[in-house]
Amino acid sequence: MDIPKDLVAASATPLVLTILAEADSYGYAIIKRVAELSAGQLEWTEGLLYPLLHRLERQGHIEGTWGASESGRKRKYYRLTADGRAALAGHQAQWRTVSTALEGAWTAIKLDFGPSGAFA
Amino acid sequence: MTDALDTQIDLWRAHMERRATVTTTDVDELEDHLRGHIESLTAAGLSDDEAFLVAMKRLGSQDDIAHEFARENSKRLWKQLVLGASEDEARGARASGWLPAVLFAVAGAALVRLPLFGDINGWAGESYARAAGVIGLAAVVAYLLWRNAPGRTLTAAVAGGMAALAALALMYPLRAGGDAFISTMLHVPVAAWLLVGLAYAGDRWRTTEGRMDFVRFTGEWVIYMTLLALGGGVLMGISALVASAAGVDPATVLTEWILPCGVGGAAVIATWLVEAKRSVIENMAPVLARVFTPLFTLTFGVLLVVVLASGNILNLDRNLLAVCNAILVLAAGLVLYSLTARSDDARTGWFDWLQVALVTGALALDLLALVNIVTRIGDGGWTFNRTVVLGANLILLANLAVSAWLLIRVTRDEGGAVLRLERWQTALLPVYGVWVLVVIVVLPPAFSLLKT
Numbered sequence: 001m002d003i004p005k006d007l008v009a010a011s012a013t014p015l016v017l018t019i020l021a022e023a024d025s026y027g028y029a030i031i032k033r034v035a036e037l038s039a040g041q042l043e044w045t046e047g048l049l050y051p052l053l054h055r056l057e058r059q060g061h062i063e064g065t066w067g068a069s070e071s072g073r074k075r076k077y078y079r080l081t082a083d084g085r086a087a088l089a090g091h092q093a094q095w096r097t098v099s100t101a102l103e104g105a106w107t108a109i110k111l112d113f114g115p116s117g118a119f120a
Numbered sequence: 121m122t123d124a125l126d127t128q129i130d131l132w133r134a135h136m137e138r139r140a141t142v143t144t145t146d147v148d149e150l151e152d153h154l155r156g157h158i159e160s161l162t163a164a165g166l167s168d169d170e171a172f173l174v175a176m177k178r179l180g181s182q183d184d185i186a187h188e189f190a191r192e193n194s195k196r197l198w199k200q201l202v203l204g205a206s207e208d209e210a211r212g213a214r215a216s217g218w219l220p221a222v223l224f225a226v227a228g229a230a231l232v233r234l235p236l237f238g239d240i241n242g243w244a245g246e247s248y249a250r251a252a253g254v255i256g257l258a259a260v261v262a263y264l265l266w267r268n269a270p271g272r273t274l275t276a277a278v279a280g281g282m283a284a285l286a287a288l289a290l291m292y293p294l295r296a297g298g299d300a301f302i303s304t305m306l307h308v309p310v311a312a313w314l315l316v317g318l319a320y321a322g323d324r325w326r327t328t329e330g331r332m333d334f335v336r337f338t339g340e341w342v343i344y345m346t347l348l349a350l351g352g353g354v355l356m357g358i359s360a361l362v363a364s365a366a367g368v369d370p371a372t373v374l375t376e377w378i379l380p381c382g383v384g385g386a387a388v389i390a391t392w393l394v395e396a397k398r399s400v401i402e403n404m405a406p407v408l409a410r411v412f413t414p415l416f417t418l419t420f421g422v423l424l425v426v427v428l429a430s431g432n433i434l435n436l437d438r439n440l441l442a443v444c445n446a447i448l449v450l451a452a453g454l455v456l457y458s459l460t461a462r463s464d465d466a467r468t469g470w471f472d473w474l475q476v477a478l479v480t481g482a483l484a485l486d487l488l489a490l491v492n493i494v495t496r497i498g499d500g501g502w503t504f505n506r507t508v509v510l511g512a513n514l515i516l517l518a519n520l521a522v523s524a525w526l527l528i529r530v531t532r533d534e535g536g537a538v539l540r541l542e543r544w545q546t547a548l549l550p551v552y553g554v555w556v557l558v559v560i561v562v563l564p565p566a567f568s569l570l571k572t
Contacts, residue, residue, distance in 0.1 A: 026152070027149060027152070027153045028152070028153045028156035028157060029156075031153075045184075045188075046150065046153060046179055046185060047184050047185045047187070047188035047189070048188065050146065050149060050150065050153075050188075050189070051188050051189055054146075057535060058536070058538070058539060059535075059536055059539060060534070060535035060536020060537070060539065060540075061535070061536075062535070063535045069152065069156075071159075073152055073155060074148055074152060075152045076145075076148070076149050076152070081535050081536075083535070083536060
């Protein structure tokens with residue numbers, strides 16, 4: 001399935017905030033977690049992730065600290081802040097609204113393309 | 121991992137660090153990412169070389185990465201221009217052309233010169249002095265509106281605002297050289313400059329980024345104006361020497377023609393230079409901020425000591441108070457200017473502490489000034505001048521107090537503190553505008569300063 005760029009971009013912020021709400025993490029692990037959560041459907045590029053992380057950090061939603069990896073390499077870890085938690089709650093409400101509206105409309109017209117993409 | 125792999129990664133690093141839009145810490149983070157990916161690939165059975173190639177491919181081309189980082193690392197227009205963002209391209213082409221700038225500069229020079237043909241010692245001269253801010257900046261506003269083409273509503277608002285401001289400046293019959301006359305003369309340019317900001321920021325005037333861009337523009341414009349004034353001063357000096365040597369009196373030509381035309385033209389040329397030669401000043405701004413912040417901090421220290429040593433804290437000299445006010449405005453400007461020079465990923469350092477010291481010093485000085493003004497009002501009652509100074513000082517006090525508090529949070533590396541400071545400083549811009557209007561429109565009749 002090809003997910004359009006706009007949708008990937010729009011869902012990027014809530015996804016990062018959610019993953020950091022699970023646990024503190026770092027760039028590479030976040031990309032792996034995104035792939036895991038979307039069953040490999042969402043493939044983020046580094047060019048998307050790192051600038052986004054830095055923007056969220058500037059806005060105070062997440063906080064980065066330099067630490068070391070298991071092998072002793074320099075690594076930047078990110079942590080969700082109180083502001084970020086509040087922002088995540090907002091994102092959650094927005095996405096629930098959109099998703100509920102779509103599901104409701106689809107149920108109403110009994111339109112179901114099913115997971116295989118064919119008319120059921 | 122093998123040495124060969126390290127060499128390859130080092131090579132990649134060196135290439136990446138050469139990109140202007142990617143910082144060293146960005147590369148550090150990317151390197152960890154790259155190595156993490158390579159490790160998981162080699163664990164899956166790939167050789168080092170294969171893993172490196174796959175990971176590199178996955179990381180994407182350096183161009184793409186640098187581009188994405190540039191978007192985030194730089195809100196600066198010129199860098200996005202270099203990267204060729206389509207929306208800004210048209211604007212860039214207009215920004216760099218020198219011919220329109222020169223034409224607008226000629227118009228600006230004419231605008232400043234024309235009123236001097238009138239009865240300069242009478243009514244025309246008085247009106248000229250009061251509306252000088254509007255007259256001097258009209259060409260700058262026109263140039264910006266032409267270049268940015270911000271849409272009909274905004275264009276009308278800015279143009280109408282300039283006309284209204286001129287009308288307000290001339291509205292009351294004021295005694296030439298009187299308190300209300302001088303305060304109008306000093307406050308009109310501030311309001312006119314805010315309209316320049318509206319023309320500059322365009323539709324982004326509501327956003328913090330748009331306003332920060334305007335603040336940046338202001339700082340860089342002042343630098344260019346200073347440089348142009350220095351050059352112009354040297355030229356005028358040489359001309360005067362040559363003319364005197366030839367037995368001609370150059371005073372009339374220099375003061376009535378060259379000086380006003382030069383100022384009017386330079387205002388537009390400086391505006392053009394800010395956009396056209398962005399990268400030059402962008403590198404200079406942090407240096408200037410770093411040079412002047414310590415010097416100003418020192419000045420505050422000295423001023424405070426002088427005032428305290430005078431033993432007459434509650435009854436400062438009127439002129440000393442005026443000096444204090446001028447310096448306080450400069451200090452607030454310097455904080456704002458340093459903010460524009462701050463890179464987003466900058467870590468807390470001595471400079472932030474120095475800024476806290478600067479703002480604290482300014483705050484102390486401001487409180488001192490306020491106590492003096494309030495004492496004067498208590499002793500001699502409310503006057504026009506005292507009210508004007510009190511208002512300006514109260515706004516400054518709010519500005520400095522909140523800035524100091526936010527700066528302390530910046531030094532603690534609190535997330536989002538820099539953004540909050542930017543928001544606070546830019547939110548004050550309209551407040552200045554409102555106060556200026558109060559001073560021009562409300563206060564003169566309130567203190568019965570109108571000529572009957």
